[in-house]
Amino acid sequence: MKIRVATYNIHKGVSSIRSTPRVLALKKAIGEFGADVVFLQEVQGRHDRLSGKFGEESRGHRHWPDASQHEYLADDLHGHAAYGMNAIYDHGHHGNALLSSYPIENSHNHDVSDHAYEQRGILHCVINTASCPIHCFVVHLGLFESGRGRQTQALIDCVNASAANGEPVIIAGDFNDWRNTLSGKLRDALGVVEVFDELGKTSKIGDLVRNLSGREKIIHPARTFPAALPWFRLDRIYVRGFKVDTAQVLHGTLWAKLSDHAPIVANLKLA
Numbered sequence: 001m002k003i004r005v006a007t008y009n010i011h012k013g014v015s016s017i018r019s020t021p022r023v024l025a026l027k028k029a030i031g032e033f034g035a036d037v038v039f040l041q042e043v044q045g046r047h048d049r050l051s052g053k054f055g056e057e058s059r060g061h062r063h064w065p066d067a068s069q070h071e072y073l074a075d076d077l078h079g080h081a082a083y084g085m086n087a088i089y090d091h092g093h094h095g096n097a098l099l100s101s102y103p104i105e106n107s108h109n110h111d112v113s114d115h116a117y118e119q120r121g122i123l124h125c126v127i128n129t130a131s132c133p134i135h136c137f138v139v140h141l142g143l144f145e146s147g148r149g150r151q152t153q154a155l156i157d158c159v160n161a162s163a164a165n166g167e168p169v170i171i172a173g174d175f176n177d178w179r180n181t182l183s184g185k186l187r188d189a190l191g192v193v194e195v196f197d198e199l200g201k202t203s204k205i206g207d208l209v210r211n212l213s214g215r216e217k218i219i220h221p222a223r224t225f226p227a228a229l230p231w232f233r234l235d236r237i238y239v240r241g242f243k244v245d246t247a248q249v250l251h252g253t254l255w256a257k258l259s260d261h262a263p264i265v266a267n268l269k270l271a
Helices: 023-033 048-054 069-074 145-162 183-190 195-199 204-213 253-258
Strands: 002-009 037-047 080-089 092-100 104-111 121-128 133-140 169-174 235-240 242-249 264-270
Touching: 002 023, 002 169, 002 235, 023 069, 023 253, 037 069, 037 133, 037 169, 069 080, 069 092, 080 104, 092 104, 092 121, 092 133, 121 145, 133 145, 145 169, 145 183, 169 183, 183 235, 195 235, 195 242, 195 264, 235 242, 235 264
Parallel strands: 002 037, 133 169
Antiparallel strands: 002 264, 037 092, 080 092, 080 121, 104 121, 121 133, 169 235, 242 264
């Protein structure tokens, strides 16, 4: 079985500069992924201010949909969507979402907020495919390293509790892990691999030399932030039970206009 997945921080559906609404353009762009499952972060479940400002007809076009962003983005493209509300404010809320062309058997949002000023969550969904159920975890970790460490442990606990028998797992999202301190912990605790690390395998001789010298393999996730000129390695896709066929970061003018993060798309094959 083959499956194409993507992860994308959509910046609440507005551009990084001047907060121009981009939801309609995002829907078209996400359709171009050709992905079966899309992991989204910073998704607006409700935003009364922007809905009031941009929801009215303007020059014959509606710039802000009536539906929640995850419902609007899933419509006609994937058919199934789940949303985990994390940050709540007077005029609305946002969080993580999963869009899937496969039925979503169940979903649960785990609150992993580390302090009152930064609400974070892990959205866990089980999708039903013709081959087997797949556990999907949509992640958006905090800005502070100590908090990310605790949130990563919460993620490990969540995966071990729900997929303890080696079931196929996909973990994707914005890890804010610019120093790449979390990949080794996830690999050791869950047996996952990051898609670009898996593609970047070196020779058997090189692996043997590293093992004999006690040196760990250096992991280099892709650069995804800022989208206009990616430098920081913030966004990841980790998998267990899959072979990684291809993985790429989508660059260019289009993606720089839509969000401050560049999306990652990967083709996987069930092992």
